[in-house]
Amino acid sequence: MYAMLAMFFVACSSDDNTSDGVEIVGNYTNGIFVVNEGNFGTGNSDVSFIDANFSSVDNNIFSDANQGQALGDVAQSITLYEDLAFVVVNNSDKVAVVDRHSFELISTVEGQLSLPRYVAISNGKGYITNWDENDDAYVSVVDLETYTVTETIDVDFGPEKIIEKDGRVYVAHQGGFGQNNKLTVIDTNSDSVIDVLEVGDVPNSLQIVGNDLWVLAGGNPSWAATGETDGKLVKIDMGSLEITQEFDFEGVSASLLEYDQGRLYYTVSITDWDTYETEAHVFAFDPNSTSLPTESVFSTDRAFYGAAIKDGMYFGGDAKDYASDGSVVIYDLENGEQLYEFTVGITPNGFYFTE
Amino acid sequence: MKYTYLFIFILLSGWGNAQSLDSIQKLEPVTLWGENVKEYSSGYTQKVLSDSLLQRSNGTFTSLLENNSLIYFRENGLGMVSSPSFRGTNASQTAVLWNGIPINSMFTGQTDFNTILTGSVDELTIRSGSGSVPFGSGAIGGSILLDNTPKFEQKNYHQVKLGYGSFSSYNGQIRSQLIAKDAYVDISLEGMQSENDFPYPNTSMRNKNADFYHYSLGLSAGLRKANHRLYFHSNWYEGKRNFSGTLTAIARDGYRDYNTRNLLHWEMYLGRWTSSLKLAHLYEEYRYYANKYSNNYSFGKSNTLWTDYSMAYRINSKMKLTGILQYNKIDGKGTDVQDANRDTGAAILMFSHHLNEKWTYGLHLRQEFFNGFSNPFLFAFDTKYQLTPSYSLHFNVAKNYRVPTFNDLYWKSGGNESLDPERSIQFEIGNSWKKENYGISIAAFYIHSKDMLKWIPMGSIWRPINLNEVRNYGVEAEAYYSYNWQNHKLRADIAYAYTKAVDQELKKQLIYVPYHKYTASLKYQYKTWSASYQVLFNGQVYTSSDHLVKHKEYDVHQLALEYNYLFGDLYGVVGIRIKNLYDTYYENLPSRPMPGRNFNLYINFNF
Numbered sequence: 001m002y003a004m005l006a007m008f009f010v011a012c013s014s015d016d017n018t019s020d021g022v023e024i025v026g027n028y029t030n031g032i033f034v035v036n037e038g039n040f041g042t043g044n045s046d047v048s049f050i051d052a053n054f055s056s057v058d059n060n061i062f063s064d065a066n067q068g069q070a071l072g073d074v075a076q077s078i079t080l081y082e083d084l085a086f087v088v089v090n091n092s093d094k095v096a097v098v099d100r101h102s103f104e105l106i107s108t109v110e111g112q113l114s115l116p117r118y119v120a121i122s123n124g125k126g127y128i129t130n131w132d133e134n135d136d137a138y139v140s141v142v143d144l145e146t147y148t149v150t151e152t153i154d155v156d157f158g159p160e161k162i163i164e165k166d167g168r169v170y171v172a173h174q175g176g177f178g179q180n181n182k183l184t185v186i187d188t189n190s191d192s193v194i195d196v197l198e199v200g201d202v203p204n205s206l207q208i209v210g211n212d213l214w215v216l217a218g219g220n221p222s223w224a225a226t227g228e229t230d231g232k233l234v235k236i237d238m239g240s241l242e243i244t245q246e247f248d249f250e251g252v253s254a255s256l257l258e259y260d261q262g263r264l265y266y267t268v269s270i271t272d273w274d275t276y277e278t279e280a281h282v283f284a285f286d287p288n289s290t291s292l293p294t295e296s297v298f299s300t301d302r303a304f305y306g307a308a309i310k311d312g313m314y315f316g317g318d319a320k321d322y323a324s325d326g327s328v329v330i331y332d333l334e335n336g337e338q339l340y341e342f343t344v345g346i347t348p349n350g351f352y353f354t355e
Numbered sequence: 356m357k358y359t360y361l362f363i364f365i366l367l368s369g370w371g372n373a374q375s376l377d378s379i380q381k382l383e384p385v386t387l388w389g390e391n392v393k394e395y396s397s398g399y400t401q402k403v404l405s406d407s408l409l410q411r412s413n414g415t416f417t418s419l420l421e422n423n424s425l426i427y428f429r430e431n432g433l434g435m436v437s438s439p440s441f442r443g444t445n446a447s448q449t450a451v452l453w454n455g456i457p458i459n460s461m462f463t464g465q466t467d468f469n470t471i472l473t474g475s476v477d478e479l480t481i482r483s484g485s486g487s488v489p490f491g492s493g494a495i496g497g498s499i500l501l502d503n504t505p506k507f508e509q510k511n512y513h514q515v516k517l518g519y520g521s522f523s524s525y526n527g528q529i530r531s532q533l534i535a536k537d538a539y540v541d542i543s544l545e546g547m548q549s550e551n552d553f554p555y556p557n558t559s560m561r562n563k564n565a566d567f568y569h570y571s572l573g574l575s576a577g578l579r580k581a582n583h584r585l586y587f588h589s590n591w592y593e594g595k596r597n598f599s600g601t602l603t604a605i606a607r608d609g610y611r612d613y614n615t616r617n618l619l620h621w622e623m624y625l626g627r628w629t630s631s632l633k634l635a636h637l638y639e640e641y642r643y644y645a646n647k648y649s650n651n652y653s654f655g656k657s658n659t660l661w662t663d664y665s666m667a668y669r670i671n672s673k674m675k676l677t678g679i680l681q682y683n684k685i686d687g688k689g690t691d692v693q694d695a696n697r698d699t700g701a702a703i704l705m706f707s708h709h710l711n712e713k714w715t716y717g718l719h720l721r722q723e724f725f726n727g728f729s730n731p732f733l734f735a736f737d738t739k740y741q742l743t744p745s746y747s748l749h750f751n752v753a754k755n756y757r758v759p760t761f762n763d764l765y766w767k768s769g770g771n772e773s774l775d776p777e778r779s780i781q782f783e784i785g786n787s788w789k790k791e792n793y794g795i796s797i798a799a800f801y802i803h804s805k806d807m808l809k810w811i812p813m814g815s816i817w818r819p820i821n822l823n824e825v826r827n828y829g830v831e832a833e834a835y836y837s838y839n840w841q842n843h844k845l846r847a848d849i850a851y852a853y854t855k856a857v858d859q860e861l862k863k864q865l866i867y868v869p870y871h872k873y874t875a876s877l878k879y880q881y882k883t884w885s886a887s888y889q890v891l892f893n894g895q896v897y898t899s900s901d902h903l904v905k906h907k908e909y910d911v912h913q914l915a916l917e918y919n920y921l922f923g924d925l926y927g928v929v930g931i932r933i934k935n936l937y938d939t940y941y942e943n944l945p946s947r948p949m950p951g952r953n954f955n956l957y958i959n960f961n962f
Binding site: 073 | 904
């Protein structure tokens with residue numbers, strides 16, 4: 001059934017060069033990029049692409065599009081911007097800039113990057129978070145004409161996720177090699193830090209809804225120097241940069257804050273230390289609600305290394321034994337039904353959606 | 356093509372490197388622990404690397420063993436962290452012993468074979484298969500014994516070794532043995548360093564951030580009076596390495612190792628009884644610098660106090676019994692491991708019996724105490740039958756184990772204190788045919804390991820659990836041939852291993868275990884000149900557990916030319932070695948190219 005549907009769409013798109021109203025410029029114009037992190041030190045990372053109709057998967061799209069060239073060591077993330085994709089390669093200290101329709105390499109940002117993590121684009125410039133191997137963390141500012149780093153902005157340790165809105169970037173300090181609890185706000189006109197907020201221990205994800213920035217902090221793990229702490233979810237007014245609402249978690253650690261179809265989602269993973277089984281529970285709530293939900297909307301006992309929520313679907317990246325090809329499993333969030341499964345590269349860690 | 360090399364080689368570098376155990380000269384009735392164990396090893400595959408081979412070694416310990424044994428090495432670039440794999444097992448299932456004391460790291464359970472310098476070692480024994488009863492934890496795949504032998508009544512001896520090689524590599528050693536009739540002192544200072552910045556063959560890239568140095572000071576002394584023997588062995592080591600990058604990864608990290616080992620050994624002979632007491636202290640420390648330019652580092656250090664008392668009783672000319680009590684206390688701490696400590700007691704009983712001139716067997720038992728694990732009771736049985744003067748059969752069966760490391764138990768994010776030791780049941784059957792100028796030996800082995808430790812991700816962290824079950828089996832074959840006429844000598848050696856190591860859940864070969872490995876060498880000597888040619892082949896390995904990704908097999912060749920000189924009391928050897936003779940591109944591990952053709956010059960002075 002899906003195969004037939006897919007065939008139909010493929011036929012359509014080859015006829016009029018559009019699919020769901022998106023103009024098809026290249027093989028990878030419309031669909032989902034999957035970052036396969038690979039194994040540390042072995043340089044076997046690459047990117048997979050699942051087309052928007054879920055009809056097929058292309059693996060190793062970077063090396064296929066670039067004469068077999070290896071992407072690098074430990075691919076971390078992708079940021080899509082206009083016709084470009086910025087692929088952060090953590091242990092190669094570089095960001096590959098590719099044409100996102102063909103995945104052909106346009107340029108490589110190198111130098112003044114040290115353990116880079118995520119990229120945001122603001123005011124026509126790229127902003128890259130760097131842990132720095134010496135914990136002297138910074139955000140690199142990249143000129144998008146020359147793809148060189150023009151400036152670095154010193155920030156507190158462990159900058160991770162970065163998100164852009166109205167001439168500012170917001171940096172969550174998950175903590176890198178340790179644990180941090182800060183959020184740094186950078187003005188991208190002056191490229192200077194305008195505020196640093198305490199948001200809860202180990203902020204792991206960011207979402208923007210309207211004029212609010214939502215920050216999910218997972219809390220410190222048991223082996224942290226300070227001992228285990230509970231996480232929280234905070235809402236920040238981006239105009240006043242004040243925290244306007246806080247929700248506390250008790251005894252559980254939440255991660256993966258997602259925003260889809262008007263609802264915010266977060267995931268709580270629970271591991272049974274006797275059986276070593278892990279369950280992930282996805283909770284959904286309205287951004288205007290005054291309390292956290294008590295019932296999960298979706299649960300899975302598959303231990304996913306990376307996950308995302310989009311268009312009412314849950315995307316899980318199963319790294320299996322971390323030494324073989326992983327798979328991507330897609331579920332209907334509503335009824336929990338498994339819709340698709342694709343074989344991808346080694347250690348799928350994240351999903352990036354076109355449009 | 357590579358298979359044809361097997362039959363066309365002309366010369367061999369390991370002149371007599373595969374001496375059989377039988378040919379070792381016994382200098383003292385019962386001496387060191389190492390030799391004591393060898394008396395109990397007739398049913399095992401053992402190989403002693405000759406002195407002359409150790410003398411000529413001016414590369415890493417990895418390259419010495421890689422070329423002269425069937426151990427397969429995974430080396431993270433030349434001179435970098437190097438893990439041995441014996442019969443398809445992993446590095447923590449290989450025990451390394453220094454004068455009978457296990458020296459594997461308390462943190463990783465392994466010995467990094469690129470941090471061992473062999474200049475002060477008199478005898479190096481490679482023992483394949485079971486060894487947990489005499490050697491303790493980790494002797495599953497095999498054991499490497501580094502021993503200092505007694506030197507009473509030998510001559511004073513001084514040696515200077517110098518070597519220079521490509522990529523700004525230098526090595527040197529000074530060793531002096533001062534010997535009186537009943538006392539001796541043996542001091543050795545050695546060092547090795549390299550820029551290690553070789554160009555990657557067929558690319559425009561170089562090996563970066565890979566320079567290293569290693570220094571070691573060894574002291575060995577002995578005293579004897581009447582029926583007493585007192586020995587002291589000491590070793591100090593410091594090494595600094597930067598960890599090289601790969602084809603795709605930039606490296607900036609550095610690593611330092613510090614080790615000291617001190618052992619006092621008192622032996623007493625009382626008629627049929629031999630009493631032996633050993634006290635040892637071992638210190639190990641590592642420092643890892645994520646950025647070599649920074650002062651920030653993570654570390655681990657441990658102190659081991661070791662006591663060992665053994666009593667051997669020669670029941671008659673055919674039977675011998677030895678009882679051993681051991682107690683050791685280990686304290687460790689580090690950035691990621693806090694308050695790690697372990698007390699272990701062990702009781703060992705070893706019995707050997709020469710039933711008649713042809714037939715020998717041995718039975719060995721071990722039980723450990725105190726350390727909080729569910730300690731398995733270990734046994735080992737071995738036997739050898741000499742059918743004819745030139746043909747023998749041997750067999751051994753044993754239960755072995757490996758205890759979890761401090762990292763496994765106490766790693767701050769994920770350590771699991773409820774782990775049990777890994778256990779294995781294994782056997783080996785072999786035969787050997789030896790004549791004056793040729794010999795061949797073939798052995799088959801089987802190892803069934805259970806509860807093997809594996810770190811797996813659980814939620815956001817990785818934890819070790821007792822999970823894997825693996826069956827290893829295979830065949831090892833070795834042969835040599837020598838031919839002498841007038842002033843000419845010719846010797847050929849070949850060794851081949853076929854190894855299966857099958858994960859019992861996946862039913863697939865483990866990753867990074869080659870099915871095939873062989874080494875071959877041919878050596879020709881004419882009067883004082885000699886030339887040798889050596890081949891090493893490592894077969895294809897899988898690098899993904901679903902077998903979709905493979906890493907290519909390779910063969911490397913080396914040629915050496917040597918001249919032996921003699922001026923009165925001064926004698927020695929001067930030589931040149933050409934490694935990777937055909938300048939082939941190869942990687943031992945993915946994305947880590949090894950050097951192209953490179954050179955080594957060496958000269959030894961002895962007097």
